[in-house]
Amino acid sequence: MSPILRPRAGPxxxxxxxxxxxxxxxxxxxxxxxxxxxxxxxKGFQNIQNVLCYRNSAIQALLHLPKFxxxxxxxxxxCTSNRSSCIPCAIKYLSLRYWDEPRSQDIDxxxxxxxxxxxxxxxxxxxxYPMTAAYDETEFLNxxxxxxxxxxxxxxxxxxxxxxxxxxxxxxxxxxALFEFDITQTLKCAYCRAIxxxxxxxxxxxxxxxNPGPLKRLLRHNVFAPATMTDWRCxxxxxxxxTTELVQSLKLATTPEILVVEFRRFNSDGQxxxxxxPFTKWLDLTPYTINRTPTxxxxxxxxxxxxxxxxxxxxxxxxxxxxxxxxxxDQVVTDATVTEALRPSNDFTPYLLFYTKMASGKAITx
Ligand SMILES: [Zn+2]
Ligand SMILES: [Zn+2]
Numbered sequence: 001m002s003p004i005l006r007p008r009a010g011p012x013x014x015x016x017x018x019x020x021x022x023x024x025x026x027x028x029x030x031x032x033x034x035x036x037x038x039x040x041x042x043k044g045f046q047n048i049q050n051v052l053c054y055r056n057s058a059i060q061a062l063l064h065l066p067k068f069x070x071x072x073x074x075x076x077x078x079c080t081s082n083r084s085s086c087i088p089c090a091i092k093y094l095s096l097r098y099w100d101e102p103r104s105q106d107i108d109x110x111x112x113x114x115x116x117x118x119x120x121x122x123x124x125x126x127x128x129y130p131m132t133a134a135y136d137e138t139e140f141l142n143x144x145x146x147x148x149x150x151x152x153x154x155x156x157x158x159x160x161x162x163x164x165x166x167x168x169x170x171x172x173x174x175x176x177a178l179f180e181f182d183i184t185q186t187l188k189c190a191y192c193r194a195i196x197x198x199x200x201x202x203x204x205x206x207x208x209x210x211n212p213g214p215l216k217r218l219l220r221h222n223v224f225a226p227a228t229m230t231d232w233r234c235x236x237x238x239x240x241x242x243t244t245e246l247v248q249s250l251k252l253a254t255t256p257e258i259l260v261v262e263f264r265r266f267n268s269d270g271q272x273x274x275x276x277x278p279f280t281k282w283l284d285l286t287p288y289t290i291n292r293t294p295t296x297x298x299x300x301x302x303x304x305x306x307x308x309x310x311x312x313x314x315x316x317x318x319x320x321x322x323x324x325x326x327x328x329x330d331q332v333v334t335d336a337t338v339t340e341a342l343r344p345s346n347d348f349t350p351y352l353l354f355y356t357k358m359a360s361g362k363a364i365t366x
Contacts, residue, residue, distance in 0.1 A: 014293060018254045021177035025257050028074075030067045030356065032321040040099045042320050044331035046108050053330055054151040055115070057314035058160070060328045061301040061354045062091070064318035067257050069095050071174060079168075087121060087164045088171055090114040099321075121163035153303050153314050154204060154262050154352055161203050179203045179260065182253040184290060187232065190247060194236035199253050204260045204352075207277075215261070215279035224250050224288045252289045259283070259297050261353040270309040274349050281338055283355050297355035302341045304348035315348065317341040 014022070042064070045056040062068055072092040079089050094110040161179050165172035184199045207215065208222045226249045261283075265273045281299040289295050301318035315329040317336050327336040344350070 015253065015291065017182065018293065020173075021254055021257070024173050024177040025067065025071070028067055029070045030257075030359070032066045033070060033074075040101060040321050042318065042326040042328055042333050043098055043103045043107060044328055044333050045111055047330035051151070053314040054153040054156050056328070056330055057303045057316045058153045058157040058352075059091075059094070059111070059114075060316035061303055061318060061352065062157075062160075063095055063098055064301045064316075064320065065258055065354060065356060066321075067356055068178060069099075071178065081168055085117065085120060086168055087114070087117050087160065088168070090117040118160065118163060121167045152266075152309075153305070157260065157352070158204060176201070178257045180254075181205070181256045181259070184251050184253040186249045186251070187229070187234075188247045189234040189237060192234060192237035194234060196235055203256075204262050206262045206264050208264050209273050209275055209277065212275040212277060215277055215283070218277065219285075219288065250288075252285060252295075255285055255289060255293075255295045255357065257357050259285075259355040259357070261355070263349075263351055263353075265305070265349065265351060266309050272305075272308055272312075276343070277350070279342060279350070279353065281342070294360050296358045298358055299338070299341065299353060300356050301354040302350050303352040303354075304344050305351040306346070306348040313348075314351070317344070318354075 042060070045052075045059070047053055047056060072088045073095055079086055081089060090110070090113050094107070094114050097104065097106040097110045100106075161175060165175050180201050180203050182199050182201050184197055186195060186197050188195050205223070207218050209218070210222065212218070213221075226247055229248050263277055267273070279299075283297040283299070285295040285297065286292055299319070301316055304315050304317065306313050315327060317325060317327045317340055319325050319338070319341075325336040325338050325341055327334050327340065342350070
């Protein structure tokens with residue numbers, strides 16, 4: 001008796017939006033390409049009057065993401081904007097100088113040009129992210145509406161990622177594919193059983209730290225756990241609060257090439273939670289994707305924070321082109337290890353984690 005041959009469960013189907021993202025960035029190499037990069041080392045950035053560490057740490061992380069660097073350096077070379085008004089171009093010049101050997105002062109002037117370029121983008125993003133530009137002469141940036149507060153590396157990064165497509169429409173699909181993910185919220189009414197769905201794009205995956213534990217557990221319990229919403233009105237039966245409840249579940253409709261995770265350490269009063277959150281250099285988001293699409297990431301950089309929201313300091317520990325880890329504390333670059341990236345030995349705590357997506361089917365090894 002010949003057994004019926006059933007097709008084996010193949011890879012789960014990729015949805016159209018995810019495929020579009022993959023195709024959009026498909027020709028950008030995920031690895032360090034340039035021959036010279038194999039010897040290149042990470043470099044420091046000036047920190048004028050010690051207020052720019054939030055900017056330095058975020059830019060350091062970006063410059064250690066080969067897929068992002070390859071995009072700004074190569075795919076963007078035919079840009080028709082000039083470097084004073086196009087953020088990707090300004091980052092391209094900075095990156096080219098940064099990875100040159102030896103370090104030259106051009107890095108500092110390229111950083112100033114990028115800063116100026118971002119300032120120029122402010123007008124367009126002002127409504128969304130109200131900001132005050134201060135200290136023209138030293139080219140400080142002030143991204144906060146309350147500028148007594150310490151500048152925040154996460155808000156700076158988000159501003160940068162939002163400003164790029166706002167400034168130049170043609171980069172929107174790439175920035176979207178590189179950094180954006182879509183979260184689908186499914187609400188089920190416990191009264192009439194109607195299901196409604198809504199999908200929203202995000203660029204930073206915020207993780208609340210209550211009931212602290214490993215990142216993996218926080219993703220399951222604090223980010224993607226089903227939750228009961230009692231203050232929502234069902235759109236179908238219009239029942240409200242006391243009479244019904246909506247059960248919410250969140251899934252990733254699409255995932256980004258570069259995943260930025262933020263540990264939400266600051267509460268609304270500006271208090272910082274320094275709790276230790278164990279995480280690893282691999283992150284598997286498969287369980288949280290719609291269709292359980294295999295989605296694995298590798299850690300490339302971590303921004304650490306020490307101090308308080310008002311008076312703090314940021315550094316970046318990142319993996320360089322030679323596979324070695326280094327710690328960038330403004331001007332000072334020192335050798336580091338992945339262990340230090342995961343759990344700093346001093347009073348710093350991991351704040352922003354930068355992961356890059358691995359090619360599907362690639363096994364997770366050391
Ligand atoms: Zn450009
Ligand atoms: Zn209902």
